[in-house]
Amino acid sequence: MNPILKVAFTANLFEWYEFSLTAFMALEIGRLFFPATDDKAALMLSFTVFASSYLARPVGSVFFGYFSHRRGTGSALRWSMVGMAVPAALISFLPTYESIGSVATALLLGLKIIQGFCAGGELPLTGYFVSLNTPRKYRGIYCAVSVASGFFGMLLASGVVLALPHAASLLSPYTSMGPAKFVPDAWRWPFLICIPLSVFVYLTRTSMNDGQRRRKRALPRQRPVAPLLQAFSLVAFMEIVIYSLFVWMPAYLHAYLGVSKSDAGTTNTIALLAFSASMIGAGYLARFVDATVLVFSGVSLISVACAPLFIALQNASLLALISVQVAFGILASCVVGVIFVVLPDLFRDNWGSFGMVVTYSVATAMFGGTAPIVCAYLISATQVLIAPALYILATGMVATPVACSLMRRRGRWPTASNGDILTPTLETR
Secondary structure: OOHHHHHHOOOOHHHHHHHHHHHHHHHHHHHHHOOOHHHHHHHHHHHHHHHHHHHHHHHHHHHOOOHEEEEEHHHHHHHHHHHHHHHHHHHOOOOHHHHOOHHHHHHHHHHHHHHHHOOOOOHHHHHHHHHOOOOOOHHHHHHHHHHHHHHHHHHHHHHHHHHHHHHHHHHHOOOOOHHHHOOOOOOHHHOOOOHHHHHHHHHHHHHOOOOHHHOOOOOOOOOHHHHHHHHHHHHHHHHHHHHHHHHHHHHHHHHHOOHHHHHHHHHHHHHHHHHHHHHHHHHOOOOOOOOOHHHHHHHHHHHHHHHHHHHHHHOOHHHHHHHHHHHHHHHHHHOOHHHHHHHHHOOOOOOOHHHHHHHHHHHHHHOOOOOHHHHHHHHHHOOOHHHHHHHHHHHHHHHHHHHHHHHHOOOOOEOOOOOOOOOHHHHHH
């Protein structure tokens, strides 16, 4: 397999697998690591821990952005992988609130904050690397794969959580006899999978040659604010869509609409499959249609269609739930699938990878990790079950003009004989 494609395929696989576990198992985590309470309160407390891990991302993005500039992208991504893997593995060995009280909550919170710090530069740094090291012909699809890798991880987490009750039920007759009595509690199993998965991703990244990636370059003289604001608005909208419509959706269906946990997990898994496939399709389509056109189409369509689709979820049959969530996936793929084609072009001749990493991580921390809490709060405050759609619409009204302006003034860059994109202001200055 092409080394760049291997990096793209594993770009965000581990991060999203572990973070998705925290979201998909939010109810169990809320019951295990907080005082006994009702399900909705347990969800709120669990997603508070989930959101807190994102507060450390901006600091981590500055650290790993600078580390990448000094030591190379490969080294930065390998160390960030280690920093995410160790806390994820340790979560599987944590005692619960029943055993040691609030100390268990504090330990969980500390491990998630360390993970958030180390995840700060993970996806934007990899996306920037893939985007600027891929021939233009394959740029869209490679960037789509790098983003879709996170949803492969989310899909893996969804499948593991969906299979967990069945696996625990099959093994329960044997857990009290012989060596099987030492098998850990079922909720720990998905986190134990983090160990081999992190080793696989780390070994993949050893193929990244730092000597080839580091280039001596002076910092650009002009560093305008406009690219930062444009990227921030697009990423904020995208993260709210992802976390509201895919990460938080199973909890929403189960806790607020009364859908069984099994059906909520099944429909979300199908939606993630459609979402991942659609992202690859959007990346391929970017060979023929400018990526900014796809982003503008996706942002505007999601903004308009979100409320009607949320209304369709109310009292829907299983087939209707699947149809609505698949529709969400197809619309969102137009933005998410090509975002790393659009964003690097905003920063290539001004802020470089540092601007990309920091802007992406700050927007994700502010609007991505907090989206489930905001959605739950809006429903609680308004007693309107489609309130999350109004949140998406509000941010879409900001992101749509930005996407339109980028579409109107899309530039072209020449390519070298090997297909890499030339940027004279950075490479020859």
